[in-house]
Amino acid sequence: AQSVTQLDSQVPVFEEAPVELRCNYSSSVSVYLFWYVQYPNQGLQLLLKYLSGSTLVKGINGFEAEFNKSQTSFHLRKPSVHISDTAEYFCAVSEAGGYQKVTFGTGTKLQVIP
């Protein structure tokens, strides 16, 4: 079974500053990794995903994440945040090639301060 840990429940950051949202996972097999974003009163939508290949993954809205197998991490970064990035971000993991169950982290609320 796999698990995901998002250590930061809330991250405040000033507009135009960089941000990193941390995610660590645990699994005994190869995994797929995801970051989803949830804006207020909406469903989750995919930001980016890592399936294989390059460990640096670029997503929508200027976000990127780096897969680090040795540290079992998949941290999300953005060099300069905007007010519109205020949302909750979920890291998720799925067993590669297995049933499509995806395990979600507890979420990190990003608050961008003007």
Added chain:
Amino acid sequence: DAGVIQSPRHEVTEMGQEVTLRCKPISGHNSLFWYRQTMMRGLELLIYFNNNVPIDDSGMPEDRFSAKMPNASFSTLKIQPSEPRDSAVYFCASSFPSGSQGNEQFFGPGTRLTVL
């Protein structure tokens, strides 16, 4: 494609009443998931189906909850009788066959349930 469709978007009911939530997955997806989201518990997986067959229902809170998927294009989540603690946002998600798109899930807009 219209994406995952859920209905109703909002439901207000009284304790003891039956509630039925509906979901239409994206055409071609063969897995369907029901989640519940609350402030206290976060996002919880209730049940998921693969090719219309329930694979894991260990997240269903109790016997008051039941889910069906009679065909590839429709699923329901029923709560009978409903209780105030069932108040939450319920999401439906679907995904492509395993190995394709890396199990990426596509979420519907959710149903906000309030039980008075």
